[in-house]
Amino acid sequence: MSLVVLNESDDVAVATTAMPAGATVGVRGAGEVTLRGDLPAGHKVALRDLAAGALVRKYGQVIGRTLAEVRAGEHVHMHNLGMPEDAAARATQGAAGSTLLLPADLRRTFQGFRRPDGRVATRNYIGVLTTVNCSATVARKVARLTEDDAEGVEGVEGVEGVDGVVALTHGTGCGMAAQGEGWDLLRRTLAGYARNPNIGGLVVIGLGCEVNTVTGLMADLGVAEHVPVSSYTIQELGGTSSAVQRGVELVRRMTSDLAGTVRTEVDVAELVLGLQCGGSDGWSGLTANPALGVASDLLVAAGATTVLGETPEVYGAEHLLAARATSPEVADALMARIRWWETYTQRQGTTLDANPSPGNKAGGITTILEKSLGAVAKAGHSPLAAVREYAEEIPRPGLVFMDTPGYDPVSVTGMVAGGANLICFTTGRGSVFGSRPVPTVKLATNADVAGRMAGDIDLDCSPVVEQGLPLEEMGRRVYDLLLDVASGRRSASEELGLGGEEIVPWQLGAVL
Structure with missing residues (x-):
């Protein structure tokens, strides 16, 4: 059994294993302490007596203030440690950042998918992106039918160069203002997924009457020219079944186009x-x-x-x-x-x-x-x-x-x-x-x-x-x-x- 001190100025040590009350335990680099109660693994013990209201340090930084007097060897946790109002202001200033000298034997390349626009992907997925929660089920059905070879539909599993199909769904897209912080966050997030280098093809599905319209989203996507993109709404196709069928057709076509995409050696800087x-x-x-x-x-x-x-x-x-x-x-x-x-x-x-x-x-x-x-x-x-x-x-x-x-x-x-x-x-x-x-x-x-x-x-x-x-x-x-x-x-x-x-x-x- 042992306790770990992370900084010489710390008031507490961390248990590497569960320890019983009464045990006298060595503290790496700081002598030993006798436990006044059971100490679970990963929890803290006081290294010295601490007055009520004292600031407590771990990592050499303030982590809280004692709620009562704490004696050396006592378990320090929710019952006797709380948040001081000005903890962040009291914390010690950190050192400026530094850049490492790289080891001579460090790997400097990996095998990635180099896109025509120069970006590098670690995976090659077809995304089924929804404009609104109402089209989430259709998107998930399309992904399941095309990826998992369900219900007799040929899936992408085993297609060389294609990692899968993912339904990019969410819980909003309607019942919201078409401007403001919430709107900007949603549109930025959906467009960001569409542009992620790991997306090699994209199908966008909407319901047809939502605030976040398909036409509006498509205009803002900014997807690279080499990425095939198709879109439609469930209402224009006449319902769920037709919309699922259309999505499956589009994904299978994209799978055929992406088949055989190969990885090449690229610099680690592309990560x-x-x-x-x-x-x-x-x-x-x-x-x-x-x-x-x-x-x-x-x-x-x-x-x-x-x-x-x-x-x-x-x-x-x-x-x-x-x-x-x-x-x-x-x-x-x-x-x-x-x-x-x-x-x-x-x-x-x-x-x-x-x-x-x-x-x-x-x-x-x-x-x-x-x-x-x-x-x-x-x-x-x-x-x-x-x-x-x-x-x-x-x-x-x-x-x-x-x-x-x-x-x-x-x-x-x-x-x-x-x-x-x-x-x-x-x-x-x-x-x-x-x-x-x-x-x-x-x-x-x-x-x-x-x-x-x-x-x-x-x-x-x-x-x-x-x-x-x-x-x-x-x-x-x-x-x-x-x-x-x-x-x-x-x-x-x-x-x-x-x-x-x-x-x-x-x-x-x-x-x-």
């Missing part, structure tokens, strides 16, 4: 990687997140692009990102989004500290500050090159921040719409997430979830703590895995067929 975490626990900031941060730094140094999102989950750690901004304008843009979220949550009658989920708390995370400090580790130490709003086109190259909610499907939807062609998702409690038409690679933070949910996990990062594996080595394993998946290796979520239901555009504005 646009979305960085996501979900079902986080006390190990997230120790293992998978910083290991992904190492991989992110390697990619950025090699000329690629990585995208950090989940604005509510950088709250309290935003100063660390702002200190790495490449210009004052980039730092100001990040802080402007933080202020927007503070106002937004207040208007909704909540606070950003409501973000940690019951699962996060069961895994040892107490406040949003603690969660955020672990979450930003996914972004490594590279300079912050740009800040973008939700679903905006992602500039290249470098580390980019996109303003997204913390809710995983909504966050990743924005990244895919912005042009991400690969997603890496870390989890400590377990996740069944996918993101077609973009592959998701899942990293486990601990051995327990990696074993219990082995079919959903691509890589176990727990050896960083359990075996003392250097973060740099685990980061290289993550990097190599990402290039393998970008080259066509199917991730666990792809093998399970996940990713068709996780397209969730951020909805803002009135429902009319």
Whole structure:
């Protein structure tokens, strides 16, 4: 049994395993402590006596304020740790970003689909995009009939060069104002999916009387000339059955046209990687997140692009990102989004500290500050090159921040719409997430979830703590895995067929 201290200034240590009350446990680099109560794995214990109202540090940063006096050896969690009003303002300034010198043996290419316009895809999908929720069922039937070889219809499975058919559905498109923030978000998201390089062909389906009309959407899509696009409405074809039949015909025709598309060797700089975490626990900031941060730094140094999102989950750690901004304008843009979220949550009658989920708390995370400090580790130490709003086109190259909610499907939807062609998702409690038409690679933070949910996990990062594996080595394993998946290796979520239901555009504005 042992406890881990992440920074010499920390007031707490993290349990690597569940530990019983009364145990005297060694603290790596800081002596030992006797536990005053049972301590679950991933949870925190006080290293010294703390007065009531004292600021508590982990990662060398403020994660909360004691609600009562805490003695050395006591479990530190929801019962005695809360959010200080001015925690973010009290946090220590971070260091400026740095760029790595690349190892001589680092892989610098992968096998991707080079599009005629120069962009590179990691997958080759036909998308069935809906203008409105009313056409979602038709789109799903078209995708199921053409991809899964259901009901005697020839499917795309086994067609060389085509990875599948995905229904790009959502829950809105009507009952909304045809202008304003909510409208702009929806149209930007749908157009972004249509333009994602992983879409090789597109069928657009509407009902026929919705606010988000087919003709209007088609005019704004901006899809590259080499991508075949067809559109129609259910009403003009005379109903569901005819609309499904028409969609199947169009998809099969596109499948024939795309058959034989081949991968070629391309530079790693063509990757646009979305960085996501979900079902986080006390190990997230120790293992998978910083290991992904190492991989992110390697990619950025090699000329690629990585995208950090989940604005509510950088709250309290935003100063660390702002200190790495490449210009004052980039730092100001990040802080402007933080202020927007503070106002937004207040208007909704909540606070950003409501973000940690019951699962996060069961895994040892107490406040949003603690969660955020672990979450930003996914972004490594590279300079912050740009800040973008939700679903905006992602500039290249470098580390980019996109303003997204913390809710995983909504966050990743924005990244895919912005042009991400690969997603890496870390989890400590377990996740069944996918993101077609973009592959998701899942990293486990601990051995327990990696074993219990082995079919959903691509890589176990727990050896960083359990075996003392250097973060740099685990980061290289993550990097190599990402290039393998970008080259066509199917991730666990792809093998399970996940990713068709996780397209969730951020909805803002009135429902009319």
